[in-house]
Amino acid sequence: MARPREFDTKEAIASICDQFWSDGYEATGIADLESATGLARARLYSAFGSKQGMLYEAIDFYLESRINVIFSRVDDGGIAGVANFFRTFAQIVAEHPERAEMGCLVVNSMIEFGRSEPELVERADRYRERVRGAFRSALERDAAEGRLAGNVESLADLAYVMLMGLYVTVKGGAPLEEINRLCGIAIEVVESWQVEAR
Amino acid sequence: MARPREFDTKEAIASICDQFWSDGYEATGIADLESATGLARARLYSAFGSKQGMLYEAIDFYLESRINVIFSRVDDGGIAGVANFFRTFAQIVAEHPERAEMGCLVVNSMIEFGRSEPELVERADRYRERVRGAFRSALERDAAEGRLAGNVESLADLAYVMLMGLYVTVKGGAPLEEINRLCGIAIEVVESWQVEAR
């Protein structure tokens, strides 16, 4: 019932998200957020309260929006969907290295802050649940038809762990051939879960 | 042929290493390094040149000293050695959470800096080589006696990827039961490599 915002909050958050995602929290200054959003610092602070608040909202956005893009091909693809996810991962590293280097916003934040901030720990929990959930729901289809060797939970966990390992390795600047090798192994592991329907 | 140092450089590096290891690079100020080492900033700078230089030396120290402690039990333990490594990992998380939260200095640095600094990328390469080397040399014994299902390189790679995934998860503050579950899965995977000697 007063003057309305002139900018779209969601758009701003999206830009802030990408900024934190590519440079990390500590390494991005308010000035960077200003140029990423095109908004003066006072506007950012009046909308989000603090730099930490901006990170929280950025991660929430990542968790409810960006992550869907990443896992879109997995959700109902069965074992093949999971394997294809890792194939796509390798492909992105090869074709869009600057994108791949960004890794995952949540993983990056987890490592920057550790468990020092409960707000982040809780979001990290949600993240892991989301990732494993994607793998789980993909595997459940094959499991229901008796084509999965092993139980869904454990295999989804394993896929999750391997993905985290890959994120770290890519961020660390490992050579392309090494990434390809590791992805190949992950794919082999995933495909070894396939068994003749009985 | 002049005034000698009054402090032990290696000792200082060890303290600096632990400081960076537990708090990260950006989050530790020169003041933290002063109190960690007991040395005034000017002494640190005259010895190491810059904060980045201190990180480089810290990682070198980590790579040639701290890491040996971590992997000491793996090196010639065969498949069981690798499995025990993951068992010990779970045990440390349970019994020394503050230690476990530190994760790995190189992993943490990789994620903080990405591939932006060649000095770090090169050290990350050495790190991965060291980790895989530990797993490889452990597995080679069993492989030579025909007790390993699969080739040494790939399985060492897989162990490496799983370990990285665990580091990330622990740093992210995952609940103990989750860590235990993931470690259990890693152990199962490793033990599944064992095959009757022929």
Next chain:
DNA sequence: TATGTTGTTTACCAATCGGTAAAATTATGT
């Protein structure tokens, strides 16, 4: 003992950090 060389101490610096106070502006409810 004089000198050159290095390490130590003290005090300091410019720059950047995240954050904010207050005035100016603009839509809304009455």
Next chain:
DNA sequence: ACATAATTTTACCGATTGGTAAACAACATA
């Protein structure tokens, strides 16, 4: 039209950041 309540703008702040200049102290050599 007017008061109200919110946003935008501008300018600013204290604290901290990584880093250093210069005076002083100790050792080796000549």
